[in-house]
Amino acid sequence: MSTAHPADARAVVDFDHHSPAFNADPHRAWQELREKCPVAWSENHGGFWVVSDYEGNHEVLKNTDVFTTERSPDDPHYMAVAIPGQPNRETILYPIELDPPNHGPVRRLLNEQLSPAQSRRMLPSIERATTETIDEVIEAGACDLLEDIAGPVPAQVTLDWLGYPQDRIRRAAELFHWLFGYPPSSDEWKQAVASTEVEETLQEVCAARRTEPRDDYISWLLAQEIDGRPVEEEVIVGLCFVLVGGGVDTTTSLTASALVHLDRDRELRQRLIDDPALLVPATEEFLRVYPPLSSTARTVRQDTELRGCPVRTGDRVLVSRYGANYDEKAFPNPEEFVIDRFPNKHVSFGLGPHRCVGAHLARLIFQETMRQILRRMPDYSIDESRLVHYADRGFADGWLSLPAVYTPGPREGSPSSRS
Template identity: 35%
Template structure:
């Protein structure tokens, strides 16, 4: 194994979920790696060895080569000895299987399809934000009242999940994404047991819902998926439930992280909130800056299928490679003053939605969701501040805030 040194970075800064929970993303470590070892090899105890890719250009170079760098072995850093479980989830499919599977649901996520849903997304945001700011409420947990229920309600409505069952999706998502966090595990369960049980419950739920939609189709995405075909053949139950699981997790968790992380950023950079209130026309740019700044997903992994040279480093076939999107989004060679949060930043070539074959299918929905919820917040909130301890998820993959206590002052008339 030949390549660069690792710039003196402690491997635990990259793989210890408790450090992520205490400190947030390891931006200091990533900054050192970008400067001194942008292709660095780590062998942390308890994890499979991996290459850390931290520069924007290098992340894109690997992400656009899915045949040389496979997703089939998983998309997050693997614990030592972890068994790779075959899955039909499209985020872990390589060409040529990935494209046809992705196209089954693509029509529901085009810009046109999303625009057609904009009024319903606005209605959901209105209900949730109005509920949070009603009756003069001045202190609340922003994640619990706004950031978590809003994207959950949107994706559940799109899928066709009955409203009284939305909380099930929320619990399962928390357990799957937060398997390393004791708040989301059941007493006595290991992370592996938690994710196995929660995924089993998700799959059982969607098998039932899919059977109902096959018998009685409705105007929802589960019905559309159930009608979908790949190479002229209907999707199997396993393919369908894997699709639904991915949509629930990605559609809920990443937008939730961006909403909560975005408002936290505004609480720390009050002048940018005032700028946005004075110039609401830059809200689309502000959304892109929130995505860059928060980077809801820290990394995805790939496995090299052949030997590959990158910046003088020799990546061997079978090596695990971590693409650090959150680091790429602070790359000094791409972003002017990358550690400044600026709502009117242009250009903003962030990689918050990934790049290449696996670019986020729901990017258009996420952008509309973020524009919508922050437009409502701009109309209602004059000022706000953190009113307690910000609690982050114990996860090396998801930049999730579990609890964000806020104290705020609403605008007159809201």
């Protein structure tokens, strides 16, 4: 990893997106950095460039010829999309670590089954999962909105679609929540990093579906080809592992952040209750204001310049989605939540060939979850004294707990689903 300094000493900043100071107020940290120097060099974590404005996001994320997601052969146990590298196993091939042209054939396997039309076909299962999940707590008058609703709904929808065993879905969600939400010093984080449960389960499902295919995504993958050959198991496991992560954490974080926001802005909540159609444009504003993945990283392939700064082969580059979404050059009055902001070209789902393939499905799950909560628990009130943010908000931002009370209501699921 390069430790070369930029030519302009004014571009050197003391910035650490994993420090206690940053985690105390990430928004202010990104804002100050963008205003001071939107492309700057930090000596922390071996040295890296940090890009914190909207234009820089486009320049880096769309140019895979210069800025790659591939992990270094010198450090094969760490995914390069985070700084420092995200710990992972060398034996798994993830689609986010492939750049064009190798990326295209693998990405097609995702695009075909997660298109807008295909995602809409999942609406009945989304509605059913949301109804049944809320049914489990609606009569109690109190629950943890994250643990009991915002977490289980996207996990149930996504993993059931994959073909993941029902009795292991909650455990998969728990492991990813620990990985993103708990500090590296905690037993939960260490257990999540060391665990191979999700990969092993996916391998088991692949083996079972080879002999007995079902109507699920893994069965479909096993029938596909890349360059005239069956899709290799490591590719299937890598694809599905990424989908599990997205299905059990990012949509959960967005929903949790929106629920907290509406608890603090009761007037906005009432507008959404009175006019549920507003939830569609509001979804984009919630995404802009609360990007679940707050940053992503790339590695420089060849010497070049980035906004006048000399970047060299091997340099690491951190791109802030948070910073881009609050860039006043792209979003007038970015600090204000504008329910029907238009245009709203936020970067929360990323840019370029690695843009989140599950964006359409995530929107549908988020909207149905919020719609039912606002209809069935309109007076929910979160206990602010027990709110817990993710311990490290430099890569992913979310909540560990959202304890709330509300007026009890009736179940709405069918008798068979209740049993």
